[in-house]
Structures are given as C-alpha cells and as structure tokens.
Amino acid sequence: xxxxxxxxxxxxxxxxxxxxxxxxxxxxxxxxxxxxxxxxxxxxxxxxxxxxxxxxxxxxxxxxxxxxxxxxxxxxxxxxxxxxxxxxxxxxxxxxxxxxxxxxxxxxxxxxxxxxxxxxxxxxxxxxxxxxxxxxxxxxxxxxxxxxxxxxxxxxxxxxxxxxxxxxxxxxxxxxxxxxxxxxxxxxxxxxxxxxxxxxxxxxxxxxxxxxxxxxxxxxxxxxxxxxxxxxxxxxxxxxxxxxxxxxxxxxxxxxxxxxxxxxxxxxxxxxxxxxxxxxxxxxxxxxxxxxxxxxxxxxxxxxxxxxxxxxxxxxxxxxxxxxxxxxxxxxxxxxxxxxxxxxxxxxxxxxxxxxxxxxxxxxxxxxxxxxxxxxxxxxxxxxxxxxxxxx
Ligand code: NAD
Numbered sequence: 001x002x003x004x005x006x007x008x009x010x011x012x013x014x015x016x017x018x019x020x021x022x023x024x025x026x027x028x029x030x031x032x033x034x035x036x037x038x039x040x041x042x043x044x045x046x047x048x049x050x051x052x053x054x055x056x057x058x059x060x061x062x063x064x065x066x067x068x069x070x071x072x073x074x075x076x077x078x079x080x081x082x083x084x085x086x087x088x089x090x091x092x093x094x095x096x097x098x099x100x101x102x103x104x105x106x107x108x109x110x111x112x113x114x115x116x117x118x119x120x121x122x123x124x125x126x127x128x129x130x131x132x133x134x135x136x137x138x139x140x141x142x143x144x145x146x147x148x149x150x151x152x153x154x155x156x157x158x159x160x161x162x163x164x165x166x167x168x169x170x171x172x173x174x175x176x177x178x179x180x181x182x183x184x185x186x187x188x189x190x191x192x193x194x195x196x197x198x199x200x201x202x203x204x205x206x207x208x209x210x211x212x213x214x215x216x217x218x219x220x221x222x223x224x225x226x227x228x229x230x231x232x233x234x235x236x237x238x239x240x241x242x243x244x245x246x247x248x249x250x251x252x253x254x255x256x257x258x259x260x261x262x263x264x265x266x267x268x269x270x271x272x273x274x275x276x277x278x279x280x281x282x283x284x285x286x287x288x289x290x291x292x293x294x295x296x297x298x299x300x301x302x303x304x305x306x307x308x309x310x311x312x313x314x315x316x317x318x319x320x321x322x323x324x325x326x327x328x329x330x331x332x333x334x335x336x337x338x339x340x341x342x343x344x345x346x347x348x349x350x351x352x353x354x355x356x357x358x359x360x361x362x363x364x365x366x367x368x369x370x371x372x373x374x375x376x377x378x379x380x381x382x383x384x385x386x387x388x389x390x391x392x
Contacts (some may be wrong), residue, residue, distance in 0.1 A: 001355050003341065004068025005035040006061045009083035010075045012319075014042040014326035015333060017072040017099065022334040024053040029342055030353045034058055034067045043326040065090035072337050073099035074330075077113055077120065078106025093117040096357075098340060100124055100137060103369055104267050107383040114370040119357070123340070125377065127366045128231050134339040135363065139183045140332040145321040146187030146262070149289040150176075153258040154195055156307075156314045158285045162196025173198045177256040178217070179249075179273055179298065180263035181208045184291055188260045189217045200252065204234050204245075204263070222248045229265075236265045246275060254281035261298035262291045274299035276310075284312030293317030340367075 003026060005018045016039050018026075023033045033055040037047055047057045058064060065071065065087070076099035077084050091097065094117065101122040103110050113120040123137045133139065154161050157174060164171040176192040178185050178201040185201060189212060192199045199217040203209075204227030209219045224245055229235030253259055253274060259282075264270050270292035279288070279301055290302040293316075301310050302317035309315070322329040343363055346356040357364065369377045375384060 001030070001069045002032045002034055002067055003070045003072055004064040005033065005039050005072055006064050006087075007036050007039045008042075008074050008080070009086070010080040010320075012323060013075060013080075014323045015074045015330045016040040016043045016045060016326075017074050017330075017334065017337055019043070019045055019331050019334040020049040020053045020055070021331075022338045023050055023055045025338055026341065027054050029345065030355075031070075031341060032056070034064055036061050036064045040330070043330040045327075045330070061086075062090055065092070065095075068095070070096040070098060070341070072341075073097070074333060075099060076101045077109040077122075078102030081106055081109060084109060088112055088116055091116040091118050094119070097121065098123065098337065101369065103377070103380045104383045107375075107380050107387055110369050110377075110380050111375055111384060114373055114375045117373045118370060119368065120370040121340075121364075121367045122369045122377070122380070123336070123367060125367045125369070125379070126340075127362055128233075129362070132363050132366075135336050135343065137333055137336045140336055141322040141329060142183035142262075143187045144325050144329045144332070145291055146184035146189075146260075147191045148321050148324055149184070149260050149262075149291050149318075150188050150191040150195065152316060152318070153192075153260060153287045153289050156287045156316070157257055159257055160196075161192070174257040175200075175255060176258040176260065177201065177220070177252055179259065179261045180204075180292075181212050182262060182264070185260070185262040186211060186215065188262065188291075189215045192258075192260075193217065197258070200256075202249070202252075204228070204237070205232075220249075220252055224248065233266050234264070236268050237271070242271050242273065246273060246278065249273065250278055250281060253278050254283075256282070257286050259286070259288045260291065261288065263298050264292055264295055269296040270298050272298065272300050274301075276301055279313050279315070280311045282311075282313050286313045288313060288315045290315065290317045291321065294319050 079100040079102045097120040103122040161174045163173040174197045176197040181203040201212045202220040212219045292298045293304040304317045305319045307316040346354040
C-alpha cells in the first residue's frame, strides 16, 4: 500500500502527518510513502530527510493523490473546511483518507467525501480504550496544548513561577489553578509544577482527584454532584450546576495568578466557568489561558484566536495550539497514524502484514465514516440528520 502525504493547507497549520522516522518504520510493515515536496518543511522536516528514509518526493499535490492508496492528513474535511474542497476534486473511488475531520461539527463535508466514494476515517472518533491509546490524536495533541499553555502563562505573567530566596528578598511562588484535568489539564499541572508554581486543580469527574494529587497538585474540593459521563468523559450539566460551580470557584480564581481552563464536554459548546465578575476579582497582571477557546471558551471574555486585556487581566484564547510545537506535535501525530495504519494490517499470523480493512476491529469500525458512497458511522449519520433538521 502506498501512503500519500500532502502539504497542509489550513491557514496557520504547520504540522505534517508523517515524519521521516515513521516513513522508515512504515516501510518495514510494507507501506511505501509518497510525499508532496515541502510538506514537512514548516514542521522542521526537509524533503531530503524523507528521501533518506525511502519516501518518494513528488512536486505536486495531484501526483500524491494519483499515486497513493491512502492519504494521511493532519486536517481533512471539516478540520480544513475551505481547503478540503480542492482535495475532494483529487480523490478517487476506493481511496482511503485518514485524518482529523471534525465530523460532528461538519458532517456535511463527510457526506461530500461519501459522494467521492472514498473510505474516510475520522481520527477524532477513535474509541477511548487502552488498545486505542497509541492512535489517539486527541490525547497526543492535548498533551502538547497543556504544556504550551503553561509556557504562555509564564511568559505573560509579570511574576516568577518558582519561589526564590535571594539576597534581594524572598519571592513567593505563582499560584496556578487548572480547571478541567483531562489530558491537557494534567499536562498543564505537570508543567506548572516543574516550573515551581503552587498548583491546584478541579475537575467535574471525581475520579481525577487521585491523578491531580499524584502530580503534586491540590484538588480543590467543591460541594457539587459528579459530572462523570460515559467513556471517561464529562457529561453536560444544567445551568444551575454551572452557576453553583462558578460561585464556589470565585475565591479560588481571585486568589490565582494564573488560571488555565480546559473544561470540555464532547460534542457540546464548552461550559462558561469564568464570568466577567470573576475576572474583575483577579489581581491586575493575572493571566487566563483558555484552551477551550475553539469550543466557545470557558471564560465569557475569551476571544478565540486573540489575546485581550480586560480589567487588567490578560486573557488568551489560542487556537490550533499543537501547531505551535509543530516538530514534536508532528512526531506524535505521525506515531498515532503509524499505529492506526498498522491496525489495518491483518492480525492473523498467517496473513501477517497483509492489508485487511474487512477484519472485525472496534477501532476501524469506530472511526470509519464513509464506505461505498455512504456515510456509515452512526454518530456522524445522527449529526447529519440533526444538521438537516436544523436547516429544514
Ligand atoms: P475533554 O477534552 O473532553 O475535557 C477536558 C476535561 O474537562 C475533562 O477532564 C472533563 O471532565 C473536564 N470538565 C468538563 N466540564 C467541566 C467543568 N464544568 N468543570 C471542570 N472540569 C470540567 O477530556 P479529555 O482530556 O479528552 O479526557 C477525558 C478523559 O478520557 C480522561 O479521563 C482521560 O484520561 C480519558 N482518556 C482516555 C483515553 C483512552 O483510554 N484511550 C484516551 C484519552 C483520554
């Protein structure tokens, strides 16, 4: 099977779907790689590095689509809503498309891929199981975001993170509060601790308390019911719950130098957890990094894609954070893709390394969106139905 990699065309996207080392690893599993010239440059990977690992570099996107059985992308369909149109024209029947696709927010673009009769896989749909962890792009990219958020906060805060005892006096450590301790939040806790801050955190899922504490942070106890939903995710709560949560968090937030918010409910708009009143209560110079900005934001003053200063508080609503660490984000993404492609090989010992999409496999079934001209994923079909209902 030939895997094709093209330049990412989403504005500001610097990552690439495969890195040279993974090209070498794929070759051992029987996959060849064809890559568009310059596709890895913005992430720090030169064409020559791909060639050295056995990839064929071709000058145009069209040549990649023409040659490849599988197209691996960072952003396909809804994850690149304007740019994907050009790719639809290059796709051919039976081709396999693998990448993030934002299928629940743009199911219409999944339907477009179905019209092209490709087999499209949406990597956001990977089940949250132990076996799937090595292919989970949401986890690997959230790790990048959690780390980066803390560095941004440290950069913007006019204070040290660690405690210092110097001849010029003692400096108290920064107080960092992390709201939402999923993958990004836990990485933010670990990074802020490494920088010497005093870290506390809260999550609506009580099971996370132990993980927070094992990283050396304090779990902020709140008299609230559990918001644990299915599959390790949070469930959506009613407005009364969020009102009470905001009330209980007001003093913690007022007392924090840095607040990093990551709270999300899958498929829903992010809950508003920090109001303007709460921002007013923070000391001037404090910093909020809202990692939920792309999903509407956890702070009501967040402007997605911007950093604003309101009531003396810096509020950043960064978008596409993983692209800011494109080298390692691409390396991690590529490893996820590698594991995902290897999972398409037969698990039957006698047919080792034979490509087999028809095998029974929960990860293939869970991510397979289009097949033979149809949208075949139940959740995507439901999203399509809802979108159609909304338009009617
Ligand atoms: P996410 O990005 O959907 O949400 C981030 C966090 O926000 C979650 O921890 C959620 O509980 C929290 N949250 C939601 N509403 C909140 C509120 N009102 N106040 C405070 N916090 C709130 O979540 P995620 O990072 O993708 O991870 C969710 C869970 O899935 C974690 O337990 C993670 O360990 C688990 N997970 C499992 C696998 C796997 O097994 N393969 C992979 C990735 C994540």
